Structure formats: C-alpha cells, structure tokens
Amino acid sequence: MENYINLTLKVWRQKNAREKGRFETYQVKNISTDSSFLEMLDILNEQLINEGQEPVAFDHDCREGICGMCSLYINGRPHGPDDDITTCQLHMRKFKNGETIWIEPWRSAGFPVIKDLIVNRTAFDQIIAAGGYVSVNTGGVPDANAIPIPKDDADEAMDAASCIGCGACVAACKNGSAMLFVSAKVSQLALLPQGRVEAARRAKNMVAKMDELGFGNCTNTGACEVECPKGISVANIARLNREFLKAKLQD
Amino acid sequence: MVKIDAKIPEGPLAQKWTKYKANQKLVNPANKRKLDIIVVGTGLAGASAAASFGEMGFNVKIFTIQDSPRRAHSIAAQGGINAAKNYPNDGDSVHRLFTDTVKGGDYRAREANVYRLAEVSNSIIDQCVAQGVPFAREYGGLLDNRSFGGAQVSRTFYAKGQTGQQLLLGAYQALMRQVEMKTVKLYTRNELVDIVIVDGKARGIISRDLVTGEFQRHFAHAVVLATGGYGNTFFLSTNAMGSNGSAAWQAYKKGAMFANPCFAQIHPTCIPVHGEFQSKLTLMSESLRNDGRIWVPAKKEDAEAIRAGKLKPTQIAEDDRDYFLERRYPAFGNLVPRDVASRAAKERCDAGYGVGATGLAVYLDFKSSIERLGEDVIRARYGNLFQMYEKIVDDNPYKTPMMIYPAIHYTMGGIWVDYELQTTVPGLFCAGEANFSDHGANRLGASALMQGLADGYFVLPYTVQNYLADDIRTPRMTGNEKEFVEAEQSAKDRFTKLLNVKGNRSVDSFHKELGLTMWDFVGMARNSEGLKQAIEKIRAIKKEFWSNVKVTGDAEGMNIELEKANRLADFIEIGELMAIDALHREESCGGHFREEFQTEEGEAKRQDDKFAYVGCWEYKGENQEPELHKEELQFVDVKLIQRNYK
Numbered sequence: 001m002e003n004y005i006n007l008t009l010k011v012w013r014q015k016n017a018r019e020k021g022r023f024e025t026y027q028v029k030n031i032s033t034d035s036s037f038l039e040m041l042d043i044l045n046e047q048l049i050n051e052g053q054e055p056v057a058f059d060h061d062c063r064e065g066i067c068g069m070c071s072l073y074i075n076g077r078p079h080g081p082d083d084d085i086t087t088c089q090l091h092m093r094k095f096k097n098g099e100t101i102w103i104e105p106w107r108s109a110g111f112p113v114i115k116d117l118i119v120n121r122t123a124f125d126q127i128i129a130a131g132g133y134v135s136v137n138t139g140g141v142p143d144a145n146a147i148p149i150p151k152d153d154a155d156e157a158m159d160a161a162s163c164i165g166c167g168a169c170v171a172a173c174k175n176g177s178a179m180l181f182v183s184a185k186v187s188q189l190a191l192l193p194q195g196r197v198e199a200a201r202r203a204k205n206m207v208a209k210m211d212e213l214g215f216g217n218c219t220n221t222g223a224c225e226v227e228c229p230k231g232i233s234v235a236n237i238a239r240l241n242r243e244f245l246k247a248k249l250q251d
Numbered sequence: 252m253v254k255i256d257a258k259i260p261e262g263p264l265a266q267k268w269t270k271y272k273a274n275q276k277l278v279n280p281a282n283k284r285k286l287d288i289i290v291v292g293t294g295l296a297g298a299s300a301a302a303s304f305g306e307m308g309f310n311v312k313i314f315t316i317q318d319s320p321r322r323a324h325s326i327a328a329q330g331g332i333n334a335a336k337n338y339p340n341d342g343d344s345v346h347r348l349f350t351d352t353v354k355g356g357d358y359r360a361r362e363a364n365v366y367r368l369a370e371v372s373n374s375i376i377d378q379c380v381a382q383g384v385p386f387a388r389e390y391g392g393l394l395d396n397r398s399f400g401g402a403q404v405s406r407t408f409y410a411k412g413q414t415g416q417q418l419l420l421g422a423y424q425a426l427m428r429q430v431e432m433k434t435v436k437l438y439t440r441n442e443l444v445d446i447v448i449v450d451g452k453a454r455g456i457i458s459r460d461l462v463t464g465e466f467q468r469h470f471a472h473a474v475v476l477a478t479g480g481y482g483n484t485f486f487l488s489t490n491a492m493g494s495n496g497s498a499a500w501q502a503y504k505k506g507a508m509f510a511n512p513c514f515a516q517i518h519p520t521c522i523p524v525h526g527e528f529q530s531k532l533t534l535m536s537e538s539l540r541n542d543g544r545i546w547v548p549a550k551k552e553d554a555e556a557i558r559a560g561k562l563k564p565t566q567i568a569e570d571d572r573d574y575f576l577e578r579r580y581p582a583f584g585n586l587v588p589r590d591v592a593s594r595a596a597k598e599r600c601d602a603g604y605g606v607g608a609t610g611l612a613v614y615l616d617f618k619s620s621i622e623r624l625g626e627d628v629i630r631a632r633y634g635n636l637f638q639m640y641e642k643i644v645d646d647n648p649y650k651t652p653m654m655i656y657p658a659i660h661y662t663m664g665g666i667w668v669d670y671e672l673q674t675t676v677p678g679l680f681c682a683g684e685a686n687f688s689d690h691g692a693n694r695l696g697a698s699a700l701m702q703g704l705a706d707g708y709f710v711l712p713y714t715v716q717n718y719l720a721d722d723i724r725t726p727r728m729t730g731n732e733k734e735f736v737e738a739e740q741s742a743k744d745r746f747t748k749l750l751n752v753k754g755n756r757s758v759d760s761f762h763k764e765l766g767l768t769m770w771d772f773v774g775m776a777r778n779s780e781g782l783k784q785a786i787e788k789i790r791a792i793k794k795e796f797w798s799n800v801k802v803t804g805d806a807e808g809m810n811i812e813l814e815k816a817n818r819l820a821d822f823i824e825i826g827e828l829m830a831i832d833a834l835h836r837e838e839s840c841g842g843h844f845r846e847e848f849q850t851e852e853g854e855a856k857r858q859d860d861k862f863a864y865v866g867c868w869e870y871k872g873e874n875q876e877p878e879l880h881k882e883e884l885q886f887v888d889v890k891l892i893q894r895n896y897k
Binding site for chain 2: 015016032034035036038039042043046048049050052053054055057059060061062063064065066067068069082084085089091093114115118120121122124125128129130132133134135136137138139141142143144145148149150151154155157158161162164165188189192194195
C-alpha cells in the first residue's frame with residue numbers, strides 16, 4: 001500500500017577532497033513509500049535548488065541495480081536497510097514516518113571522497129588492470145564450443161562474475177579490505193579453462209596491487225558477504241587464498 | 252556535391268566484406284605507434300574498439316563520463332546476444348540472421364551492413380568465450396541458446412539475465428589490459444564537449460573534466476564516437492540517468508548528418524509508471540516472453556474491477572483472459588517483435604482493457620510455465636529479474652502476474668555512417684547505438700549487444716586502419732592550433748551562458764516537460780497535427796530554458812546541475828529534430844507509427860515507393876531548418892513485403 005511519510009535527513013556534505021565535511025540536516029515531506037531512495041534524494045535536491053542551495057551530489061546511473069555506480073552508507077549500512085540490493089533498488093517502504101535517516105559516503109582509505117556522497121573508486125580499475133582478464137587479443141581464437149565446460153563450473157563462475165564493483169564490501173569491512181572484490185574476479189577466471197592458464201600470475205598480481213593501493217587485510221569477519229548487493233560468497237575468498245598460496249609455492 | 256555516399260563495396264552480398272578486407276589499406280607496426288585514435292564512450296562498442304586498437308599498436312585515448320569504464324549502460328542489457336552459430340541445429344544461418352534483421356527492421360536498414368553484422372556475429376561469441384565470459388551452458392558442457400522476438404530459431408546466447416554485464420566486463424577487462432600495457436590512456440569522469448575539425452577532418456576533441464571543471468584539448472588522427480543513444484530525450488526511459496545524446500549532437504553540429512532520428516524503440520515489457528516523482532523506467536527482459544504469456548481481461552467489467560482493486564488477476568478464469576498476442580499473431584505468439592507487441596498492448600489499454608491503478612498496464616503471466624516446468628526452472632532462468640521486479644513493485648511474480656507497459660528503450664536512429672562506419676566528417680567514426688546503421692526502423696532483441704561488439708571488435712579495426720593508412724605523414728598537433736583554441740572557447744562560452752541564465756526553474760523540471768511532450772506527441776502513435784504541435788511546444792521549451800533555467804553552483808569543481816543542463820540543452824534540440832523527421836516520414840514503419848498510415852487491422856503500413864530511404868539531416872545553423880538528404884536503400888537480396896507475424 002502506498003503511504004506518504006515525512007523524514008529528517010542527516011546528509012554528509014563536503015565541498016571537495018581537501019575541505020572538511022559535516023552533516024547537514026534537511027526535512028522532506030510527503031514522500032511516497034513507493035518511491036525509491038534515490039527518487040527521495042531527487043525530491044530533496046529539487047527542494048534545495050528551489051531554495052537556491054546547491055543540491056547533494058551522489059553517484060547513480062542505471063537505477064536498476066546493475067551498473068554499480070550508486071553507493072551510500074544509510075543508517076550505518078552500505079546500500080541501506082534491505083538485503084541483496086543496491087541503493088537505487090531500496091524503496092521508501094523500508095522507512096517509517098518521522099524517522100531520521102543518516103546518509104554518508106563510503107568510508108575507506110581506498111576510496112577518497114570527491115564531493116558530498118561521491119567517492120573515487122578508480123582503485124578497483126587499477127586492480128583489474130593488474131591481471132583481472134584473460135590475455136587474448138581480438139581475433140584468432142578457437143570456436144566457442146571447442147572446449148566443453150562443466151555446467152556447474154560455468155554456473156559457479158557466473159555467480160562470482162556477477163560482482164558489480166560498487167565497493168560495498170570495502171565499505172562494510174572494518175579493515176577496508178577489497179578481498180571479496182578481488183576474489184570474485186580471481187575465482188571466475190580460475191574456474192574456467194580459458195582463465196586457468198594464467199591463474200597463478202593473476203592471483204599474485206591482483207593481490208599485490210590491492211596491497212599497494214592501501215586496502216586492508218581480511219580477518220574473516222564476513223561483513224562483506226552480508227552487505228554485498230549481489231550475494232557474492234566469501235567462499236571466493238577461500239579460493240583466492242588457495243590460488244595465491246599455490247602460486248607462491250610454485251615460485 | 253554528393254554528400255551521401257554509403258561506399259558499399261561491389262559484388263555479391265556474401266562477398267562484400269571479404270573483398271573489402273582483401274583490398275583495404277594497412278598501416279605497418281612502426282607507423283601505428285605514431286598514430287593516435289580517440290574513442291569516446293566505454294560501452295560495448297567503445298571498449299571493444301579501444302582494446303582492439305591498443306592491441307594492434309595504435310595510441311589510444313578513451314573517455315567516459317562515469318567513474319569507471321565498467322559503468323557504461325551496456326551493462327544493463329539483460330537478455331542475450333544473437334549469433335548465427337546454429338548450434339541447436341534448428342535451421343539458422345548467416346543468411347537467416349540477416350533476413351530476420353532486415354525484416355525485423357521493417358526494411359529500413361542497409362542490406363550490406365546488416366549482412367556483415369550477421370557474418371561477424373559468430374566471431375563475437377568465440378571472442379567472448381575466450382575472454383572468460385561465463386555464458387550459460389548445458390550439462391554436456393556446450394553453450395546453451397534461447398529464443399528472442401522476431402525469430403523462429405534459438406540463436407540467443409546468454410549469461411543469466413545479465414548478458415550485457417558479462418559482455419561489457421569482458422570488453423572492459425580487455426581494455427584495462429591495454430591500459431596496463433600503456434597503449435590506451437583512460438580518462439574517467441571526463442565529457443566530450445566539442446569536436447575539433449582541422450582542414451575538414453576530425454582531429455580531436457575538447458573535453459571537460461567533471462571533477463575539476465577544467466576544459467582540455469585532445470588531438471588524434473581519428474575520432475570514434477561510441478556514446479550510445481538519445482532515448483533520454485523522453486526523460487522517462489529504460490536508459491541510465493547519465494545516458495545522453497550530447498556527443499552525437501556536437502558531431503551533428505560539426506557537419507555529421509543525423510539519420511532517421513524519429514526511429515525510437517518502445518520496449519513492450521517495462522514496469523509501468525507509478526508516480527510523478529519517478530526518475531526512470533525499469534526494463535523486464537524480452538527473454539521473459541519465452542515463458543511468460545501476455546494478457547488482459549477479456550471482459551471490460553473485469554478490467555474495471557481490477558483497476559478499482561476489487562478483483563485480483565489470479566481470480567480471472569482462463570476463459571475470461573485475452574492472450575491478445577497469441578490471438579492476433581498465432582505464428583509468433585508472445586515472441587512478435589517489440590514494436591508489434593508494444594502497439595498491441597497500447598491498443599488493448601486504449602480500448603479500456605488495461606489493468607493496474609492507471610489502466611496503463613497489461614499482465615505478463617508465468618502461471619502456465621510454472622505448472623509445466625516447475626518454479627525451480629523458472630527461478631534458474633529469470634531469478635534475478637523476478638527479484639528486481641519484487642523489490643520495485645512489492646509483488647511476488649511467482650504468485651501473481653507481473654504488470655508491464657511499453658517504454659522508450661533504444662534509438663535506432665543516430666549519426667549517419669557509411670559502410671566503413673565513417674560519418675560525413677572525414678576521420679570521425681561512429682559505432683554502436685550512437686550510429687544509425689543496422690537496425691532500420693526497429694531493432695530485434697539481443698541485436699544491440701551483437702552490433703556494439705561487431706562494430707568494436709571486427710569492423711572498426713579494419714576500417715579505421717584503412718583511413719589512417721593515408722595519414723601516416725600527418726604529425727601530431729599540439730592543441731595550440733587556432734581550431735583547438737576556438738573550439739575550447741565556444742564550449743566554455745556555452746557553459747558560462749548556462750550558469751548566467753540564473754532563472755527560476757530547475758533543469759529537471761524542463762526535462763520532465765520535454766519528456767511529456769515527446770511521449771504524448773512523438774511516442775508510440777504519431778500524427779501530423781500532433782507532430783506540428785510538438786515542434787511548437789519544443790521550441791517554446793527551448794526559449795524558456797535559455798531564459799529561465801536555474802543552474803546552481805559555479806564552473807569550478809564538480810557541478811552536476813551544470814552537466815545536466817548542458818545535456819538537456821541538446822536533448823531539447825534532438826527532440827525537435829525527432830519531431831521534424833517523424834512529420835516528414837509519411838508512412839508507418841517499425842517503431843515509427845503514423846496513425847494516418849495503418850492497415851485495416853491496425854498494422855504499420857509502409858510507403859516503399861516514397862520512403863524506402865534513410866532520412867539524413869544536415870545542420871544548417873542555430874534556429875535554421877535542417878536540410879534533408881536521402882540515401883536510397885537498394886534491396887537486392889531481400890524482397891520488400893509487408894511484415895507478417897501471423
């Protein structure tokens with residue numbers, strides 16, 4: 001049932017990476033519970049613009065949970081108080097009339113704030129560039145059906161590959177570790193014969209890059225899996241550890 | 252001067268591309284290092300092209316407005332990618348994929364391009380598998396296929412309901428590998444704001460760093476635009492919020508022709524509009540029509556009771572349901588092409604049989620499939636889509652039918668390109684959804700991914716090289732040439748002008764007004780009177796926009812309102828051109844439905860004797876009427892008939 005609610009918002013505002021940020025308090029009224037969380041922020045921004053203030057900057061794009069662009073720490077949880085979704089899929093029916101909502105950017109050494117709720121996640125691209133691929137050039141590859149792959153392996157690779165690179169795992173981790181992200185890509189490619197060829201090199205290089213960029217260590221708290229909007233399993237971290245150890249032993 | 256020359260190679264259709272490749276000019280490895288290519292956009296077409304250019308040894312610069320190349324909207328494509336592999340042994344072939352695509356496009360695409368697309372489709376699947384794209388497989392370990400609209404074979408490869416994501420990640424990873432190897436330089440949160448033309452050739456771009464607000468000059472020997480479609484002209488569409496037509500529009504203003512702008516695809520299966528605050532529409536993949544059946548109540552009183560909330564769809568007896576696609580099109584049933592399915596849904600809703608609170612919705616029902624196959628099979632096939640639906644609508648589609656309604660999804664029109672994907676500006680190429688080339692007046696499902704990757708992996712690497720072979724003696728420019736300085740200044744002036752209007756209305760309020768006008772008059776059903784009105788209204792919106800828009804903040808640093816205002820200024824002009832094109836095209840074809848031109852049964856009626864051409868529009872200056880040029884379409888291999896899906 002559609003309802004209308006009034007809310008108090010505590011929103012992190014920060015002009016740019018250099019200046020100090022602070023929480024600002026805003027009121028929004030008559031928000032339909034059928035609207036999405038980001039549509040509620042659109043309404044806030046329209047209100048701010050009409051009052052002559054600068055709207056709140058936040059990342060978003062596809063608004064259907066696949067591009068990985070939206071982020072936000074909402075009431076202390078990455079992507080807010082619902083499971084298996086991104087912020088853009090969070091709907092206002094999850095909130096009560098009169099509630100106060102705290103909205104913050106991802107907070108992690110690996111993701112510096114750019115403005116307000118927007119952070120810089122290029123570290124993830126750098127980790128992929130360090131080895132998150134199969135080294136084939138365009139053209140000259142075998143027929144797609146030349147190598148049969150057991151369905152279970154293909155399905156498991158697909159589950160790992162469904163990571164959207166949003167960074168919720170890093171934001172949720174008390175150590176700011178990127179292990180879930182890295183392990184998802186290492187797993188996907190290690191499970192497929194095409195990626196097996198350079199599995200050792202990939203695991204070493206991606207882990208080294210992750211360490212270099214200032215992400216923390218994994219202490220198996222499992223917070224990343226709980227907050228992952230795509231339900232990526234921590235079993236991938238175990239596989240990454242195996243791949244990494246195997247690679248190191250071969251050295 | 253003949254401005255339109257498609258440069259289609261001579262010879263039989265099946266040999267044109269082979270012949271082209273055999274005769275094209277090449278650049279030797281030492282010279283490749285001296286040649287720079289700019290690629291704008293990191294979707295399937297842009298990322299695959301840039302990765303391939305890098306692998307070949309060219310110097311590449313690639314630009315995206317997002318924080319990472321992986322965010323491009325190709326990521327959201329759900330259902331699959333077509334190829335003529337014929338693995339299921341069900342009668343598919345390159346020629347069959349070609350004819351299906353030409354027919355699906357309602358005979359408004361260029362035969363030679365479509366044939367090449369079908370021809371390279373198989374290589375795309377090979378390439379993606381080699382990259383580690385986890386396509387769905389059968390228990391024997393081989394690749395699985397599913398069916399899509401407009402085809403009677405199963406030729407669609409898929410990765411759950413996230414095929415676009417997996418293909419884009421494959422291309423993105425190939426791209427990042429080249430970034431690591433330093434053949435490609437990546438610019439993120441960086442937007443093209445102008446194209447630089449020197450001596451009649453594209454020689455670079457002016458971009459704006461979206462974090463600092465700085466303008467930058469970038470030189471290249473050739474420029475490739477792969478910046479997607481302009482569906483967001485309608486404000487509400489299935490496109491991502493950032494998808495825009497501005498790069499294409501700058502190309503148009505610099506002399507590239509804009510082809511068939513009125514050809515916009517309305518996708519039949521989207522979650523219906525639910526309120527004024529709505530920011531975008533969510534697509535439910537066409538693949539759902541494999542197992543879902545579309546219906547409305549057969550009795551008006553049932554539809555009225557459902558709208559009033561007195562009756563539930565599950566209470567309607569089987570005999571009281573009208574499976575209108577199966578009734579009207581028995582041969583293709585629920586898998587008719589998108590334009591046909593959309594119009595049929597609109598017809599039922601207009602006649603008073605629509606459901607949902609607004610009456611603008613029809614049911615997509617999985618009951619009989621769940622009974623036949625079991626819930627587990629349906630969950631395995633569409634689980635993520637069902638979850639997405641439930642999170643948005645708060646209804647369980649395993650128990651009650653989904654509600655869907657058509658929405659703007661894709662633009663077949665775009666920058667005109669010749670056989671080499673080169674625009675009317677030498678050195679300026681255009682690929683993927685941004686160009687007009689392969690889908691005619693209607694795109695078939697699972698063909699956008701195919702086209703994006705065909706252009707990027709297997710067409711541009713040949714044709715751009717052919718162009719650059721004549722450019723090996725052109726030295727790099729510094730960016731201080733007067734053409735660069737002037738282009739930067741004019742872009743800066745445009746942004747300053749937007750900031751200085753200091754009016755009273757937000758950017759979004761104008762965009763919503765434009766979108767409503769487009770949907771009402773340039774949407775699913777168009778007529779002469781409405782289109783004339785639309786043009787007047789859009790011109791009025793443009794006038795008010797430039798005198799009353801309120802852009803907060805300043806030119807320094809990140810300013811999202813300024814970015815949006817700049818893109819909206821272009822959307823307004825694109826909307827006007829769409830209406831002008833729709834008014835001139837006095838026929839119905841594919842996604843372009845003119846109410847004056849329909850058969851007695853309400854099907855689209857083409858006027859092949861008058862309109863079997865590509866409508867190419869040339870920019871003639873600010874507030875001037877654009878000039879129409881025609882590329883006559885020659886159909887040699889395919890016979891023009893009225894499309895029949897009965």
